[in-house]
Amino acid sequence: MNLNSKSYSNSLKKKLIKIIPPSLHLLIPRSFEIVGTIGIIEICDELKEYETQIGEILLNLNPQLQTVVTKASFHEGEFRTQNFKHIAGIENTITQYRENGILIELDINSVYFSTKLSTEREYIAKNVKKYSNELVLFSGAGPYSFVISKYQPNISRLTSIELNPQGHEYALKNIEHNKSNLKKSQIFKQIQEICKKYSIPLYEKKILQSLNQLIYHFKNCDVNSYNSILKEIEEYNIEYNSKIVEELNYKELFEYSKEFNSLNIKTIEVNLNTINEEEKLKLLLLLICNPNFIDYSIKLKTKIYTIKTLLEKNYLLQLLTTSKPLNEIDKYNSIYMPLPKTAIEFLAKAFQLCIKGGIIYLYCFLKEEELDNFSNDTIKKIYKIAKQKNINVKILNIRKVGQSAPRMYRCCIEIQIL
Ligand SMILES: C[S@@+](CC[C@H](N)C(=O)[O-])C[C@H]1O[C@@H](n2cnc3c(N)ncnc32)[C@H](O)[C@@H]1O
Structure with a gap:
């Protein structure tokens, strides 16, 4: 407040x-x-x-x-x-703070936080589209991330990157405080309906826990060292069968997934080229039941991918729930860069991670006279970095977010990748 x-x-x-x-x-x-x-x-x-x-x-x-x-x-x-x-x-100096329907716990002495940005967080979160991949760079204790998932629970992936280990630790704590955000998602309802229909005792708590694991990716690293790459493996000449999934009924499927533990990882082979809606639901159930202890070998077009890590399982989740092509699944629809002092130094990295048509929200400080000037020094720098990366961009907007000093403003420049 x-x-x-x-x-x-x-x-x-x-x-x-x-x-x-x-x-x-x-x-x-x-x-x-x-x-x-x-x-x-x-x-x-x-x-x-x-x-x-x-x-x-x-x-x-x-x-x-x-x-x-x-x-x-x-x-x-x-x-x-x-x-x-x-x-x-x-x-x-440790406290819990509420805004926009979320709860953030943090130590104000060791993690950056500002209540003054709550209106900005609400603004950006309201623009997030269904099934989009969202990337929050410089995420701190996670306020942008959780306001986004509160306003748009139907996100496909939400990655948040923070260098400060304490900021990252609080962000992980804050997943727990905001674990119900994804409860309003369609996928949550879908899994609940399957469970009800087939009397599968998969409780709300378990579904939410798995969904949170699959959708949120909080990383404690330097933005420059982050890469989002779908691990493509060589095509192998194995006889392909998705029978394991086909033959089981839902109840058996649930029992089957319960058997797994960290010492007993099972691999399931799935041919996504031929899979029908019913099988998709079964796979979804299996994925949500137990995202940790099942590995998938999925055939997509002519290639086979191994899906092992939670991040890769998120790709499978997206393949099952959206009709996005692979190149879109690997990148982000929106990228937020709330580090006004130096965010522009990381812009080349953001260009690399953004899909065509996607929007980058670059925060910076601008003087009063630069606000309405679409060819100010910062904008010139943005075009220069884009040119070096061989990327065409369009400046959609320069928004005043708050005042930082007399005649100096914290601003958000919205950049679209063409
Ligand atoms: C202005 S704060 C914003 C924090 C958070 N988004 C918020 O609004 O509360 C910027 C954050 O960027 C982090 N940061 C600075 N350089 C970084 C880098 N190279 N990679 C990742 N995070 C970085 C800082 O530790 C800090 O938490």
């Missing part, structure tokens, strides 16, 4: 006026930010001697708060983290 509302700042000001001398009244902080149970306030040097009192007043003003801190540094380093100084309440 970013509390700039008049009533809050008025009540804060009214109380502070009583303890701060009139000569300093102009310096009284007018706004503060609330992340879960933590209030963050900026206090200038002249008011430092009043900071404990300011913290106490803020605590008393808002019953949700347990802690008040002041900003002790700007966003710094590769992880874009900020230092905070405790001034009132419980000494703690």
